Amino acid sequence: MSSISSTANFFDRPETKLLVPPLNFAMVTSGIYRSGHPLPINFPFLEKLKLKTIIYLSEHDLRKVNVEWASRNGIKVFHFRMENCKLPFVENDPEAIAAALQVVVDSRNFPVLMHSNKGKHRVGVLVGAMRKLLQKWSFASIFDEYGQFAAGKEDSDIEFIEIFNSDLQYDPKYAPSFLVSW
Amino acid sequence: MSSISSTANFFDRPETKLLVPPLNFAMVTSGIYRSGHPLPINFPFLEKLKLKTIIYLSEHDLRKVNVEWASRNGIKVFHFRMENCKLPFVENDPEAIAAALQVVVDSRNFPVLMHSNKGKHRVGVLVGAMRKLLQKWSFASIFDEYGQFAAGKEDSDIEFIEIFNSDLQYDPKYAPSFLVSW
Numbered sequence: 559m560s561s562i563s564s565t566a567n568f569f570d571r572p573e574t575k576l577l578v579p580p581l582n583f584a585m586v587t588s589g590i591y592r593s594g595h596p597l598p599i600n601f602p603f604l605e606k607l608k609l610k611t612i613i614y615l616s617e618h619d620l621r622k623v624n625v626e627w628a629s630r631n632g633i634k635v636f637h638f639r640m641e642n643c644k645l646p647f648v649e650n651d652p653e654a655i656a657a658a659l660q661v662v663v664d665s666r667n668f669p670v671l672m673h674s675n676k677g678k679h680r681v682g683v684l685v686g687a688m689r690k691l692l693q694k695w696s697f698a699s700i701f702d703e704y705g706q707f708a709a710g711k712e713d714s715d716i717e718f719i720e721i722f723n724s725d726l727q728y729d730p731k732y733a734p735s736f737l738v739s740w
Numbered sequence: 741m742s743s744i745s746s747t748a749n750f751f752d753r754p755e756t757k758l759l760v761p762p763l764n765f766a767m768v769t770s771g772i773y774r775s776g777h778p779l780p781i782n783f784p785f786l787e788k789l790k791l792k793t794i795i796y797l798s799e800h801d802l803r804k805v806n807v808e809w810a811s812r813n814g815i816k817v818f819h820f821r822m823e824n825c826k827l828p829f830v831e832n833d834p835e836a837i838a839a840a841l842q843v844v845v846d847s848r849n850f851p852v853l854m855h856s857n858k859g860k861h862r863v864g865v866l867v868g869a870m871r872k873l874l875q876k877w878s879f880a881s882i883f884d885e886y887g888q889f890a891a892g893k894e895d896s897d898i899e900f901i902e903i904f905n906s907d908l909q910y911d912p913k914y915a916p917s918f919l920v921s922w
Contacts, residue, residue: 578880
């Protein structure tokens with residue numbers, strides 16, 4: 559590091575402010591983040607990401623405080639109504655996942671935060687579908703990543719990821735850089 | 741999505757090639773990835789990341805096949821000798837972590853892959869130190885992320901993260917964008 563000419567010390571600052579990412583926050587790939595439901599305590603952290611878009615997977619409306627925060631920050635919210643898979647009564651909704659992926663193949667929407675309630679199952683299914691269809695990951699890696707967040711594998715979710723398919727249409731002009739095609 | 745003029749179908753391709761990320765692969769933040777030890781099966785995946793630098797935390801030499809692959813791809817390897825914390829005999833090495841962080845505060849090294857053997861403990865400590873010193877994350881979030889990869893909390897690692905400190909020097913001209921200062 560001999561080329562460093564001007565230096566600064568990180569810890570010469572009196573402040574001890576902290577940033578609090580939302581539950582299960584992680585970076586999925588360049589321009590895409592995932593998490594559980596953001597609370598107001600998470601807003602200062604999220605503002606540093608300069609988000610343009612939120613994908614919200616839930617059967618519930620987004621809470622008013624989140625709607626107002628998004629609007630104040632010029633963030634567009636795509637809400638896809640989707641319940642957690644609870645066999646044998648509720649299955650994952652392929653239409654909702656396909657619609658969410660359609661947002662993800664357009665880099666004009668970036669940076670994107672995709673969140674559900676806990677950031678475990680519904681978002682895990684969406685990320686899994688993305689890894690499979692857009693990034694050509696092996697199933698071993700996809701299920702591993704799903705399991706890291708899900709805290710206990712949900713077999714029905716990973717079965718869904720394996721059989722899910724969709725005729726995604728995208729404009730090559732705005733295709734994100736993580737997209738893998740052969 | 742009315743502005744899409746030219747479209748393409750992802751699945752009109754006969755190939756079924758897959759990409760295999762290394763064990764415990766994840767994106768840490770823009771320009772930084774983490775994983776376990778890459779194997780040759782992971783090279784095609786890693787080549788898509790256009791890595792410039794590898795940070796390797798291990799008491800062992802990097803395997804010959806990895807050294808050759810890195811050199812073929814113009815990737816600079818920083819090897820910091822460090823054993824897994826095994827109390828009461830082996831403690832985490834603050835010098836190695838500080839030296840690795842020094843690589844991370846210089847964006848000229850990006851994209852960087854930081855890996856150990858399994859991508860659980862040593863890399864978890866490095867990422868935790870980074871979240872704390874460079875990104876001002878709350879401890880709750882840092883320990884949560886550590887635990888996601890470690891598969892069972894290692895108390896001695898998270899204690900290390902909490903007490904670790906370092907006089908990092910950086911050149912503001914090359915400071916990475918994820919760096920948070922107040």
